[in-house]
Amino acid sequence: MSCWETLADYGLRSLGIGERLLPRTNFTLCQQFVLIGSGMIWNVYFGVLALFSGFFLATGLALSKAAKNPFLRKPAEWFIFVFRGSPLFIQFFFAYFLFLSLKQVYPILTPLTSATLGALVVLFLNTAAYSAEIFYGALQSVPKGDIEAADAYGFSGWPRFRQIIWPTMLRLAWPAYTNEAIFLFHATTLVFFSGFPAAKQKGDALYYANYFADKTFNPFIPYPILAGYFILLTLLLIGLFGLINKRLNRHLPTAPKRGKRPLVPGFLR
Amino acid sequence: MKKLILTAAVLALSAGMGMAASHGKTIRLGTEGAYPPYNFINDKGEIDGFERELGDELCKRAELTCEWVKNDWDSIIPNLVSGNYDVIIAGMSITAERDQIIDFSQDYYPPTASTFVAKSADADLKGVISAQTSTIQAGYVAESGATLLEFATPEETVAAVRSGEADAVFADWDYLKPIVEASGGELVVAGDPVPLGGGVGLGIRESDKELRDKLDGAITAMKADGSLNTLLKKWFGDETATY
Amino acid sequence: MFQYCTDPSTLDGLAWLSCYLTTAKHAAFYVSFGTVLLLLAVTAPAALGMGFLGASAARSRILPLSIFGKGYIAIVRGVPDIAFFLFFVIALDQGIEYLRHITLCPDWDQPIRQGNDFLVCPAAKAPLGTSPQWVHEVYGFSIAVFTFALVFGAFAANVLYGAMRAVPRAQLETAEAYGMNTRQIFWRILVPQMWVYALPGLSNLWMVLIKATPLLFLLGVEDIVYWARELGGTKTPQFTEYPHGDWRMWYFLFLLVFYLAFTRISEIVLDRLMQRLTLGQATMGGEAQRKAAA
Numbered sequence: 001m002s003c004w005e006t007l008a009d010y011g012l013r014s015l016g017i018g019e020r021l022l023p024r025t026n027f028t029l030c031q032q033f034v035l036i037g038s039g040m041i042w043n044v045y046f047g048v049l050a051l052f053s054g055f056f057l058a059t060g061l062a063l064s065k066a067a068k069n070p071f072l073r074k075p076a077e078w079f080i081f082v083f084r085g086s087p088l089f090i091q092f093f094f095a096y097f098l099f100l101s102l103k104q105v106y107p108i109l110t111p112l113t114s115a116t117l118g119a120l121v122v123l124f125l126n127t128a129a130y131s132a133e134i135f136y137g138a139l140q141s142v143p144k145g146d147i148e149a150a151d152a153y154g155f156s157g158w159p160r161f162r163q164i165i166w167p168t169m170l171r172l173a174w175p176a177y178t179n180e181a182i183f184l185f186h187a188t189t190l191v192f193f194s195g196f197p198a199a200k201q202k203g204d205a206l207y208y209a210n211y212f213a214d215k216t217f218n219p220f221i222p223y224p225i226l227a228g229y230f231i232l233l234t235l236l237l238i239g240l241f242g243l244i245n246k247r248l249n250r251h252l253p254t255a256p257k258r259g260k261r262p263l264v265p266g267f268l269r
Numbered sequence: 270m271k272k273l274i275l276t277a278a279v280l281a282l283s284a285g286m287g288m289a290a291s292h293g294k295t296i297r298l299g300t301e302g303a304y305p306p307y308n309f310i311n312d313k314g315e316i317d318g319f320e321r322e323l324g325d326e327l328c329k330r331a332e333l334t335c336e337w338v339k340n341d342w343d344s345i346i347p348n349l350v351s352g353n354y355d356v357i358i359a360g361m362s363i364t365a366e367r368d369q370i371i372d373f374s375q376d377y378y379p380p381t382a383s384t385f386v387a388k389s390a391d392a393d394l395k396g397v398i399s400a401q402t403s404t405i406q407a408g409y410v411a412e413s414g415a416t417l418l419e420f421a422t423p424e425e426t427v428a429a430v431r432s433g434e435a436d437a438v439f440a441d442w443d444y445l446k447p448i449v450e451a452s453g454g455e456l457v458v459a460g461d462p463v464p465l466g467g468g469v470g471l472g473i474r475e476s477d478k479e480l481r482d483k484l485d486g487a488i489t490a491m492k493a494d495g496s497l498n499t500l501l502k503k504w505f506g507d508e509t510a511t512y
Numbered sequence: 513m514f515q516y517c518t519d520p521s522t523l524d525g526l527a528w529l530s531c532y533l534t535t536a537k538h539a540a541f542y543v544s545f546g547t548v549l550l551l552l553a554v555t556a557p558a559a560l561g562m563g564f565l566g567a568s569a570a571r572s573r574i575l576p577l578s579i580f581g582k583g584y585i586a587i588v589r590g591v592p593d594i595a596f597f598l599f600f601v602i603a604l605d606q607g608i609e610y611l612r613h614i615t616l617c618p619d620w621d622q623p624i625r626q627g628n629d630f631l632v633c634p635a636a637k638a639p640l641g642t643s644p645q646w647v648h649e650v651y652g653f654s655i656a657v658f659t660f661a662l663v664f665g666a667f668a669a670n671v672l673y674g675a676m677r678a679v680p681r682a683q684l685e686t687a688e689a690y691g692m693n694t695r696q697i698f699w700r701i702l703v704p705q706m707w708v709y710a711l712p713g714l715s716n717l718w719m720v721l722i723k724a725t726p727l728l729f730l731l732g733v734e735d736i737v738y739w740a741r742e743l744g745g746t747k748t749p750q751f752t753e754y755p756h757g758d759w760r761m762w763y764f765l766f767l768l769v770f771y772l773a774f775t776r777i778s779e780i781v782l783d784r785l786m787q788r789l790t791l792g793q794a795t796m797g798g799e800a801q802r803k804a805a806a
Contacts, residue, residue: 100432141796182589194421199418217628218628232590427746447748
């Protein structure tokens with residue numbers, strides 16, 4: 001069987017399209033590349049959606065945590081503390097348990113017990129908490145001068161936030177937020193590893209890598225393949241976030257080669 | 270006379286070296302410790318079970334010093350071939366695929382059957398079936414056309430039936446039996462048992478022929494004098510298959 | 513442990529629980545908390561050292577060294593830690609044994625790879641086949657520490673690399689003006705001054721490290737999550753004197769409290785440290801402290 005046929009048969013196997021059964025004998029390198037790559041669809045799916053939706057919740061949480069009103073501040077603080085303070089797999093365990101009980105009461109919530117939705121919700125809440133902490137740190141570091149200048153120009157309320165504070169906050173938070181995005185994509189490998197069940201042998205990249213390691217008894221091929229895919233994904237992510245960073249900083253004078261560099265916000269969380 | 274003394278000296282020396290070779294090195298037995306009744310961790314935190322008793326007895330008969338090591342199931346074969354322990358004794362079924370990588374002793378547990386266990390005896394065995402990730406049972410369910418639901422641990426596969434996530438769990442009968450008995454009628458056997466695997470044997474590196482022969486001999490002896498059957502009955506109940 | 517524990521099936525309520533919670537198996541669970549804390553205590557400085565080396569290499573003027581440093585940061589940071597742990601430990605172990613093999617047994621004539629087997633001479637085994645169990649455990653623990661340090665070292669290197677660049681150029685130029693050479697500037701100015709910029713990133717990393725400890729079992733170390741899972745799973749009367757249902761929930765709840773408490777304590781300690789480091793620094797925090805004091 002040529003590699004193209006393998007690609008046609010197993011390229012979308014992780015979504016349930018193609019061959020029903022996974023290869024069971026005569027494993028080729030091509031099969032490993034194709035199936036593990038196919039599994040990456042899930043890692044990207046979880047990563048992108050959780051990151052995107054988490055971004056908005058994180059902004060809200062960061063603002064609540066910075067608020068003076070304790071009714072806003074306390075819940076945000078606790079939410080961030082609990083999700084940042086516990087390992088992801090414990091969160092998966094409790095979430096799966098909770099979703100199972102919810103399903104008994106409200107049958108409409110059944111989709112939550114599948115990884116597709118349930119794991120996404122957990123990852124969404126998890127990344128929202130981590131990002132909120134980063135944004136909160138950035139919010140605290142927004143230069144006072146910026147806000148005073150905005151006041152002087154007659155900005156207030158929503159426009160002041162939208163046009164002055166928010167862009168500065170993002171700019172300050174961006175390097176740390178990039179790190180969080182990398183961590184999130186890495187965390188997606190935990191979904192099937194110790195969180196949610198895999199149905200019909202549809203799983204993420206680690207699931208298939210694990211499958212091959214188990215069938216060929218040789219961990220030195222599938223896991224490095226998986227690692228290779230993730231290095232590519234991470235480089236892509238860093239590149240993409242770098243572009244956004246450039247856009248966020250486009251109004252700033254570019255730093256001369258030698259001389260004063262802007263304080264790299266390493267001092268942000 | 271001189272020659273005799275010399276021969277005796279050489280003999281003594283080589284015997285001594287032989288002793289050193291067999292007694293100096295401890296044989297490390299790798300097991301999982303999470304698969305009762307084959308192997309599990311008892312209340313004292315020690316490895317216990319059928320294989321614990323069997324392994325200790327085999328070592329005694331083969332005159333080896335043995336030591337127990339726990340290892341995760343997923344990496345149990347890679348760690349054997351890279352030499353982190355010398356024997357796998359973890360309820361491992363003898364299969365053709367595994368036999369290509371490692372050597373097996375003769376079986377010390379007759380070929381077993383795997384069983385479906387569900388909440389009712391007439392459960393839909395073509396519905397959702399839970400099994401542990403990458404086991405021979407998971408492979409069987411995938412081929413049978415039922416919807417396979419894979420969990421990381423055997424514990425969760427049974428929990429899935431209890432919670433209604435799966436119609437039935439498919440696993441080794443010896444693992445399920447104590448659970449069914451303790452469930453007080455909540456869980457029952459569904460469908461017919463399916464024979465899978467070619468009995469359970471010790472896994473040994475292919476280059477370790479000498480060790481394999483020693484342990485094989487010890488198993489033969491235990492089969493011959495009936496002590497293996499006694500052990501089997503003790504751990505798996507009176508109606509279990511024996512030699 | 514207690515006198516009345518000889519037959520737990522006759523007990524109930526608190527008496528039963530007191531016996532249950534003091535079995536030798538539970539003792540192993542409690543000890544594993546120490547293992548995890550010890551691992552963290554050893555790994556954190558090791559990772560920091562690794563990160564320091566990585567960052568120094570990455571900003572080196574010698575090109576191969578700089579490529580090596582940047583490559584280390586990029587590659588190890590790019591790989592999910594689980595994937596790394598699943599194959600790296602065996603590879604590392606074989607690597608160590610291979611090196612010992614070529615130095616200790618130069619006239620060994622058999623191939624090291626025989627089919628699937630990896631065979632080195634008995635003298636090169638790490639640890640030696642004759643060593644007692646505790647040596648094996650210490651060896652396994654050290655391998656785990658090294659692997660953790662390698663992974664988190666890459667992240668620490670990234671943070672330190674950023675922090676080194678964040679030290680205001682003017683401070684370094686002043687040092688230059690005082691006639692310090694490159695080495696002196698690095699050790700006397702850059703290194704002491706970079707910590708204030710590095711600490712927030714490092715403390716974040718510490719939090720991530722705490723939460724990565726459940727992966728220890730993949731490295732062959734029996735950690736708290738392994739024991740929680742083992743103890744919490746359904747126990748049938750045939751194999752234990754303390755049968756119970758699926759209690760993983762309660763064990764995990766206990767772990768949750770442990771992790772939250774540990775996080776909280778870390779936060780408090782790190783905040784104090786930050787206060788100390790900020791003192792007199794040309795940052796916003798330092799400015800705020802100055803104003804408050806005045």
